[in-house]
Amino acid sequence: MTQTATSSTTLSDERRERVESLIAHTHAILERDGLTRDALAQVASALQTLAARPDLFSRDDFPPPDAASGDTSTRYRLNPGSDGIALYLNSLLPGKTTIAHNHDTWAVIVAVEGSELNRIYRRTDDRSDEHRATLDVDREVLVEPGTPIAFLPDDIHSIHVTGVRPTLHFHLYGRPLETLSGRLGFEDGRIVRYNQTHLHRQTQAVG
Numbered sequence: 001m002t003q004t005a006t007s008s009t010t011l012s013d014e015r016r017e018r019v020e021s022l023i024a025h026t027h028a029i030l031e032r033d034g035l036t037r038d039a040l041a042q043v044a045s046a047l048q049t050l051a052a053r054p055d056l057f058s059r060d061d062f063p064p065p066d067a068a069s070g071d072t073s074t075r076y077r078l079n080p081g082s083d084g085i086a087l088y089l090n091s092l093l094p095g096k097t098t099i100a101h102n103h104d105t106w107a108v109i110v111a112v113e114g115s116e117l118n119r120i121y122r123r124t125d126d127r128s129d130e131h132r133a134t135l136d137v138d139r140e141v142l143v144e145p146g147t148p149i150a151f152l153p154d155d156i157h158s159i160h161v162t163g164v165r166p167t168l169h170f171h172l173y174g175r176p177l178e179t180l181s182g183r184l185g186f187e188d189g190r191i192v193r194y195n196q197t198h199l200h201r202q203t204q205a206v207g
Helices: 002-033 037-051
Strands: 073-077 086-092 107-113 116-123 135-143 149-151 156-160 168-173 184-187 190-193 203-205
Touching (some): 002 086, 037 149
Antiparallel strands (some): 116 156, 184 190
16 A cells, blocks of 8 residues: 555656656747747657656546546646646547637647547638638648647647547647637637637646
8 A cells, every 4th residue: 555655656746847847848948949830849849758658647647538427528737827838638538529729829739648630720711800711721630649739829720539549648838728818719610719619618737
């Protein structure tokens, strides 16, 4: 019993230390290079190093949602706080999809386990109507272990979980999701406020 408790504490401490190191390293990259796609690629590389330690992020500690509950996603905040860079560990059930949306900040997604199809869009309207938009699919990326994806604030994507197992993916943002008041969603030609209409607000904090 004592040995198990000690082992669990050791893993928790190491997880916290590695998360803190990642956040500090991310700050250093962005302060040195600014917010560019190259800088985000460096952040993605650092986050993949963290993802290469699945023992620190087991499904026992970060279980997927219970399908019987009706929930299709569970989001764990790995560096609890009200502002600044926010790291989440998301678990999405097969079949989970989102509407197209931007983030209102930069974002990097890296897989620990499982895969999700990301569709990346470009706007093709003239942006003269603040309530409507047209999008074309620009490309698709299957995010899985070894294949990350990164977004600048105005990039638009949607998520489609097509695998047979729940995902376990890191989502790293420049600001906490709950603060992204300018985030836009694109649904049937309409522009909506994504956080108001589609954000799953329940976040489980993990120290």
